[in-house]
Amino acid sequence: MRKALFLFYFLIFYAITQLLWWGYILIKFEPERKGMIIGEGLIFMLIFTWGALKLKKQVKREHEINLQQQNFLLAVTHELKSPLASVKLYIQTILKRELDREQQKVFLSNSLKDIERLDDLVENVLLSTKLENRAYQLPKEVFDMTELVEQIIDRLQKNACKTQVIKAELDEHIKLKADKFAITNVITNLVENAVKYSPACGMIYVKLKEDEGNLIFSVADHGIGIPDEEKRLIFNKFYRVGSEATRKTKGTGLGLYIVRTVLQKHNASIRVKDNKPSGSIFEVTFENYAK
The missing domain is CATH 1.10.287 (Helix Hairpins)
Structure with a gap:
């Protein structure tokens, strides 16, 4: 250069x-x-x-x-190798050692968590590829948004710290007409980001409510927060908060790009606000969602 x-x-x-x-x-x-x-x-x-x-x-x-793409490839490689190596080690241990039933359940449970991480990564990459095609239309269906959020929180809570709490405040039986796979990806990315950038065993708040005909979904944490100058950049493809030299969290830089793009295709909006006393709030709004 x-x-x-x-x-x-x-x-x-x-x-x-x-x-x-x-x-x-x-x-x-x-x-x-x-x-x-x-x-x-x-x-x-x-x-x-x-x-x-x-x-x-x-x-x-x-x-x-070019630098972002190189960092993305390195990140994806690491994100793939790390859980694969972990699953391989757990399975080898189960096969080589005489473990009791309880130990086997722990090892298999940890393996399942790593496989779910791989599944989320693959879904992100596949959805990102589809969204690159401007002509691609997301297939829409009516589903229970409340139930979907509960399922995602339940799965991610199992992968979080034992004393970490993902607290949910959800209005009951809210129906949404959207691409269920894509919206699942949006919710997963936002909650996972909150877990990832929060201090160990920090509290995370997830809310889903109807307000004057609008559907509002929000995720709040008390993590490191996002500087004002980076708030407009975080939804760019491959962009990640902080520098490559000092960043400690894992990720590919695709999550928030997918979130914004999926929401745009659903005529929904997202904004990021500062939480008090620290952290961030991501707020998604589906205007006139029932129509």
Whole structure:
């Protein structure tokens, strides 16, 4: 990247130098056209500078995207290898050792958790690929949103810290017409993010309610929070909060991108707010959801 920028600046410097030199020569040989030459030179200089700045911005953006894609591939590789290695170890232990029934149940339960992690990752990648196609239409059906949220919370609670509580406040039997698979992905990503970025065994609040014809789903945590300057970036594909050097949490950078894109296809909106005294609140709104 540094070599490319050096070459870029050198070419700009060379072009500007040549422009000034040829302008000087033209003025010297045709002094009566001095005003026109200077005027046209300035216009050319402005257009050239604008084009150069746009080109630099585009090159920088492409470089950032390439880095994000590389980080994504590394993250996916790690996210795949880690649970696979864990499942392999559990199964090898069960086969090689004489374990009692209770120990086998613990090992199998942990293996199931890792398999569910793999399943979530694969679903994210598959859904992200589908959403890239602008013409793709999400199949919609009527389902019980309350029941779906309860099922997801129950599964994720089992994977959380033993003393960690995912507290739910859900209005009963709320029906929603949407793509159940995609909405499942949205809820899972938002709750998993809250678990992931919360302190060990922190409290997480999940709410689902009807308010004046709108359906509102929210997830609140008391984790690290999100800086204001990053709130508008977190829904970009491959973007993750913090720097690669200091980031400790796992992830691929696809979760919130999928959340926003799925909600857009359902004419729903999402916003992120600061929680008090710390953490974040993600609030999803389905306007006139019953229509």
